[in-house]
Amino acid sequence: MRIVQKFGGTSVAGVERIRHVAELVKASWEQGIETAVVVSAMSGETNRLIALANEMMPQAVEREKDALIATGEQVTASLLAIELHRLGVPAYSYTGLQAGFITDSQHSRARILDVQCDHLSTHLDAHEVPIVTGFQGANAYGHITTLGRGGSDTSAVALAIALKADSCDIYTDVDGVYSTDPRIVHCAKKLDFISYEEMLEFASLGAKVLETRSVGLAMRHHMPIHLRSSFHNISGTLVKDEDNNMERAVITGVAYNRDEAKITIMGIPDCPGVAAGVLGPIAQASINVDVIVQNVSEERYNDITFTVPRSDYAQAMHIVTEVSQKLQARKVLGDETVAKVSIIGVGMRSHAGVANQMFATLAKAGINIQMITTSEIKITVVICEKQVDDAIKALHTSFDLDDVTV
Amino acid sequence: MRIVQKFGGTSVAGVERIRHVAELVKASWEQGIETAVVVSAMSGETNRLIALANEMMPQAVEREKDALIATGEQVTASLLAIELHRLGVPAYSYTGLQAGFITDSQHSRARILDVQCDHLSTHLDAHEVPIVTGFQGANAYGHITTLGRGGSDTSAVALAIALKADSCDIYTDVDGVYSTDPRIVHCAKKLDFISYEEMLEFASLGAKVLETRSVGLAMRHHMPIHLRSSFHNISGTLVKDEDNNMERAVITGVAYNRDEAKITIMGIPDCPGVAAGVLGPIAQASINVDVIVQNVSEERYNDITFTVPRSDYAQAMHIVTEVSQKLQARKVLGDETVAKVSIIGVGMRSHAGVANQMFATLAKAGINIQMITTSEIKITVVICEKQVDDAIKALHTSFDLDDVTV
Numbered sequence: 001m002r003i004v005q006k007f008g009g010t011s012v013a014g015v016e017r018i019r020h021v022a023e024l025v026k027a028s029w030e031q032g033i034e035t036a037v038v039v040s041a042m043s044g045e046t047n048r049l050i051a052l053a054n055e056m057m058p059q060a061v062e063r064e065k066d067a068l069i070a071t072g073e074q075v076t077a078s079l080l081a082i083e084l085h086r087l088g089v090p091a092y093s094y095t096g097l098q099a100g101f102i103t104d105s106q107h108s109r110a111r112i113l114d115v116q117c118d119h120l121s122t123h124l125d126a127h128e129v130p131i132v133t134g135f136q137g138a139n140a141y142g143h144i145t146t147l148g149r150g151g152s153d154t155s156a157v158a159l160a161i162a163l164k165a166d167s168c169d170i171y172t173d174v175d176g177v178y179s180t181d182p183r184i185v186h187c188a189k190k191l192d193f194i195s196y197e198e199m200l201e202f203a204s205l206g207a208k209v210l211e212t213r214s215v216g217l218a219m220r221h222h223m224p225i226h227l228r229s230s231f232h233n234i235s236g237t238l239v240k241d242e243d244n245n246m247e248r249a250v251i252t253g254v255a256y257n258r259d260e261a262k263i264t265i266m267g268i269p270d271c272p273g274v275a276a277g278v279l280g281p282i283a284q285a286s287i288n289v290d291v292i293v294q295n296v297s298e299e300r301y302n303d304i305t306f307t308v309p310r311s312d313y314a315q316a317m318h319i320v321t322e323v324s325q326k327l328q329a330r331k332v333l334g335d336e337t338v339a340k341v342s343i344i345g346v347g348m349r350s351h352a353g354v355a356n357q358m359f360a361t362l363a364k365a366g367i368n369i370q371m372i373t374t375s376e377i378k379i380t381v382v383i384c385e386k387q388v389d390d391a392i393k394a395l396h397t398s399f400d401l402d403d404v405t406v
Numbered sequence: 407m408r409i410v411q412k413f414g415g416t417s418v419a420g421v422e423r424i425r426h427v428a429e430l431v432k433a434s435w436e437q438g439i440e441t442a443v444v445v446s447a448m449s450g451e452t453n454r455l456i457a458l459a460n461e462m463m464p465q466a467v468e469r470e471k472d473a474l475i476a477t478g479e480q481v482t483a484s485l486l487a488i489e490l491h492r493l494g495v496p497a498y499s500y501t502g503l504q505a506g507f508i509t510d511s512q513h514s515r516a517r518i519l520d521v522q523c524d525h526l527s528t529h530l531d532a533h534e535v536p537i538v539t540g541f542q543g544a545n546a547y548g549h550i551t552t553l554g555r556g557g558s559d560t561s562a563v564a565l566a567i568a569l570k571a572d573s574c575d576i577y578t579d580v581d582g583v584y585s586t587d588p589r590i591v592h593c594a595k596k597l598d599f600i601s602y603e604e605m606l607e608f609a610s611l612g613a614k615v616l617e618t619r620s621v622g623l624a625m626r627h628h629m630p631i632h633l634r635s636s637f638h639n640i641s642g643t644l645v646k647d648e649d650n651n652m653e654r655a656v657i658t659g660v661a662y663n664r665d666e667a668k669i670t671i672m673g674i675p676d677c678p679g680v681a682a683g684v685l686g687p688i689a690q691a692s693i694n695v696d697v698i699v700q701n702v703s704e705e706r707y708n709d710i711t712f713t714v715p716r717s718d719y720a721q722a723m724h725i726v727t728e729v730s731q732k733l734q735a736r737k738v739l740g741d742e743t744v745a746k747v748s749i750i751g752v753g754m755r756s757h758a759g760v761a762n763q764m765f766a767t768l769a770k771a772g773i774n775i776q777m778i779t780t781s782e783i784k785i786t787v788v789i790c791e792k793q794v795d796d797a798i799k800a801l802h803t804s805f806d807l808d809d810v811t812v
Contacts (some may be wrong), residue, residue, distance in 0.1 A: 015461050052481070053488055055421050060488040067499050068484035071477035075458070078474035082459055082466040093473050098503070098548055119547075142504055 006156030009043035041072025062107035073133030101137030153214035176237035267330025412562030415449035447478025468513035479539030507543030582643035673736025
């Protein structure tokens, strides 16, 4: 049995937390499990280093910012190795460069091209624990790169794949993935397992337990991720390939995102290229457009509605107002008080009537649906923000997600 | 023209100091000088990292302590590169490992075996500035090592040799080497140049401006060191091969060390192996014995006197008292209030009567000499600590070292 354990910033926040992490690693090692470790910087450390760089120069040269920030994980890795030695566990820290993480040259958002880590395998064979700094690597010229925020999860999955590990255990400050936000629904269930596809949908909806990149990478290589807490000693959620043999609920969970604003352009002359004409300038301003709905409202006139992150709302409205004049649109409407609610589940592929059940449930709860968009394993509605909690509760109950033991 | 500039901890103590260092590097670069840079950790940073390691575990495993501490210089190097870019100077930071500093595997006190830095030469050829972290390298397996305290000077000299530089400029918080301590003798002279041999003697006497190791390395490769201030824009002291063509004073300077204690064992039976019998146990306790004088006082009886650092005095006395009983010595005497004063100068090789002038000068000043020891270019006396200032002033004047312009 071979595993990679990854510990994030809050799990290694200080000397005491690192001691606790060492105990977790030791427990695995003592069971004879070949254990490799990936660590993040202590929480706050990366921000401290970025602040130093910014004090020197805002918009500092990326190569040097990467080299600077990469020291954060290096400190954690060494301290953890020191503590493991104290506990009698032979451990060796490696920077991304030393571990063989070869990336492209896009500083601050590099992609991993290869992990050349035979020397780490040798440690595992000798029942030793290699500790690798997450979030970083080096390009073909040996220059230090970083993978961007959250890149440590991706480092861990990539290492697990390269080491042909049986599992990648990602330790964090939550117990696992829940059927919905337990702060809203007290009887939300912790999911024992979830498919990669579902996890990707959850992640893209702002359930920030795992980075989308790491899930996509694990999915392509069929690497199971065990998402669990470094604070509570209970099993978490296993993210893995869908298991067709298992009986399961139609819907896995209900997700939501309040960070939404809606913009509608009404009465645009209906001709080819209109959508591009509206959305192009928005994209050029690096604003991320999410749900898009287009409808022909009257003959030869179009309505387009889309959502943007709330922080980009003012700028997006400004752009759209200008564009609508050029396009001779009739009206522009905006609403900053909307939110997105989604039901997610691979089960809906094989079950008819899921969408209808969702809409009926919301209607019964008196919730007006403003927009609808669907994917293969997800149905999303845009509703008034004030009704988000009610919508989630109603859907959670309707789709049999409530934990009856609570 | 190609030079290596090295900046120590106080020269890069914070963002403002690093900005100033960047100006110095830029000035050199703008003159068309091929300029490589070696930096230390910001002052205090290495101690902060060591404290972290000690909090984890006193006597932390050396490999990991090295990896931890090495991040200190990495932060400085990146920040300096960021600032140089801001000033329009293309600069690239490298860790010791990246720069090609190959060392042996003695963690925390590694020796440099080779510097494989063709890629840094390429930067210089392209009129770019490579910045290398001092004090560190990596062994043949790519594991990070550190060179021990003060190793940054050695890094700089080694890099200058590898890059075939014309000079290694070491910037520090003093203006150069003085004929003696200016706090004691106000008319002490800053020396325009000093030979490697003399510098070694000064360094070994506690004039901590340059590490002994770096001077020895520079001497073997005939690499000139320009020791100068990063705070004042004046030329410092050039440490170089002795120049036989130059007319120079007999004595270059007067050094001293107050951190001395004296132990005498009287009346040991005179037979082979007695000195080893006394000093062996001291050496085993890792106590550094300095001046040693042995005399036959009476027939078949020996007196041995030696000095140790004052902090080791109590332990040394304890050991010697035990040993003296075994050896049936007559008496053990100790004195914690002694100090060492030395005159140094390659000129004394070709001048007779230097020792005599020294003793006469001290006698005239009413200073009693307790011990004498000589080397080819140095004469050292041990005297009562209270008389150190008087001795230095008298010798400085007697050997024509006073700066008459002050």
